[in-house]
Amino acid sequence: MGLLDKIGTKSPWILHFDTGSCNGCDLEIWALLTPKYDVERFGGINRANPKQADILLITGPVTMRCEDRLRNLYEQVPEPKLVVACGNCASTGAPFHNCYNVCQGVDKVIPVDVYVPGCAACPEALIDGFVRALSLWEDKARRRESE
Amino acid sequence: MILSSIAILLLGPLLVGISMGLDRKITARLQNRRGPPLLQPFYDIGKLLSKQSLVLSDLQALFASFSLIFHIIAFALFAFGGNLLVIFFISSMGAIFLVLGAYSTPSPYSHLGANRELLAMLAYEPILFLAVIAIGMQGSFLVGEIVPGLLSHIPLILIALLPVLVILLEKSPFDVPTAHQELVTGPYVEYSGPYLALLELGHWYQLAFVYGMITLFIWGTGITSDIILKLVLAFILLFAAILIDNITARLTRKSMVAFMLTVGIGLIALNLLILYIIEVI
Numbered sequence: 001m002g003l004l005d006k007i008g009t010k011s012p013w014i015l016h017f018d019t020g021s022c023n024g025c026d027l028e029i030w031a032l033l034t035p036k037y038d039v040e041r042f043g044g045i046n047r048a049n050p051k052q053a054d055i056l057l058i059t060g061p062v063t064m065r066c067e068d069r070l071r072n073l074y075e076q077v078p079e080p081k082l083v084v085a086c087g088n089c090a091s092t093g094a095p096f097h098n099c100y101n102v103c104q105g106v107d108k109v110i111p112v113d114v115y116v117p118g119c120a121a122c123p124e125a126l127i128d129g130f131v132r133a134l135s136l137w138e139d140k141a142r143r144r145e146s147e
Numbered sequence: 148m149i150l151s152s153i154a155i156l157l158l159g160p161l162l163v164g165i166s167m168g169l170d171r172k173i174t175a176r177l178q179n180r181r182g183p184p185l186l187q188p189f190y191d192i193g194k195l196l197s198k199q200s201l202v203l204s205d206l207q208a209l210f211a212s213f214s215l216i217f218h219i220i221a222f223a224l225f226a227f228g229g230n231l232l233v234i235f236f237i238s239s240m241g242a243i244f245l246v247l248g249a250y251s252t253p254s255p256y257s258h259l260g261a262n263r264e265l266l267a268m269l270a271y272e273p274i275l276f277l278a279v280i281a282i283g284m285q286g287s288f289l290v291g292e293i294v295p296g297l298l299s300h301i302p303l304i305l306i307a308l309l310p311v312l313v314i315l316l317e318k319s320p321f322d323v324p325t326a327h328q329e330l331v332t333g334p335y336v337e338y339s340g341p342y343l344a345l346l347e348l349g350h351w352y353q354l355a356f357v358y359g360m361i362t363l364f365i366w367g368t369g370i371t372s373d374i375i376l377k378l379v380l381a382f383i384l385l386f387a388a389i390l391i392d393n394i395t396a397r398l399t400r401k402s403m404v405a406f407m408l409t410v411g412i413g414l415i416a417l418n419l420l421i422l423y424i425i426e427v428i
Binding site: 003004005007008010023035039040041042043047049050052054071076078079082141144 | 171175179180181182183184187189190191193194196197198199200201228274327331332335336337339340409
C-alpha cells in the first residue's frame, strides 16, 4: 500500500466550501485554479463533490446555519481526508470574535490539519498550505491502515 | 498472432490513459497553463483505489463492476479479432450498466445525469452502429480479416466518428451527461473511491474500443509504419476533439441529438451513396 499512498499525494481533488465568508478568500482560492497559479500542476482539480474530494478548502467563520452542513460535508468525504482552514475567519473567526451567530472558526466543528492566516489569505500562502497539507497525507493513510 | 493480441489487450488501455494525460496537458497549454504531468490519469486511478470505499448500496457497486467487465470483454474480443457487431453490442451493455448504476441511487443529480447519458447514447450509438455496418460492407465484420483501404473508401465515416469521440470523451459542445457546474459529474456523482476508479477504467476500455475502430481505417506497409500511422491517425482525431472542446460552449441536449442524427447519419449515408454510384458506373 506504500506506493498507492505516495501516489495519493499527486492527485489531491479539492472541495471548496464557503461558510459565510466575505468572498475575499474565495476569490483567492479561485485564483489558484486559474492560469496564473494553476494548482492543476500538482494534480489538484475542483471536484465540487464531497464524495470525490480529498482536500477541503474551507473559508469563512462558520455561521450557525452552516455548522450542520459543514459537518455533513466532512462526513461524506472518504478517508484519508485533509482540511485546510483558509484565512483569518476560518482559522479563528477573527473579526467576528464573540459574535452571537458564528462558531468562531472551522476547528470548533471539524478537525483542521492546516491553518492559512491572512485577510484575505494570499494565493502563495494558500499554495503553501495546500502543499503542507499534502505532506500530512501519507501519515494519515498509514494511521488509517493501522486502525 | 496470439502474442500480438495479448499485447494489444494490455497496451490499449495504457495508451488510452496516456492519451487522457496528453489531453489534460494540451488543454492546459491551450489555456496558457502548465498543466498536470502526463501520467496524471494513472495517479488519479491509484489514489482512488487507495481511498476508503463508501457505497450507498451493493447494487451500485455491482453495476460499476459489471460496467467494467463488459467493457473489458468488448475490448478483449476486439484485440483477438472478433466480430465488430458483437463487440459493439457488448460495449453498449457496459454503457447501460453505468446508467443503471446511476439510477440505483436516490440522488436527483445522479438521475438527471443518467437521463442525459441515455440521451447521449441515443445520439452516438446509431452513428457508431452504422459505422460498424459500413466497415462490414467493405468486406468482413471480423476485426482480424479487415483489409486495408477503409480510409480511401469510407473517409466521411471517419469524420462522422469525430463527434462520437467528442461525446465519449465528455467534451463540449456535447458534454451534456456530465455537465460540470450544472450536474456536478452527472452519472458519476454518487460514486467515490475504488468504485469510481472501476468506472473510470471501464471508460478507458470503452475508449480503447473506439480508438481501435478508428485505427482500422489506416494501414502501413510494415509493422513499424503500421503502428506509427495508426497512432498518428488516433492522435489527429484526439487533437481535433480537444480543439473543439476549447473553442465551443455546451449545447442543449436537444441540439446534441439533432446534430448527431442529421449530420452524423447524413455523412454516412452520403458516403455509402457515393460508393454505390461509383460501383454502378
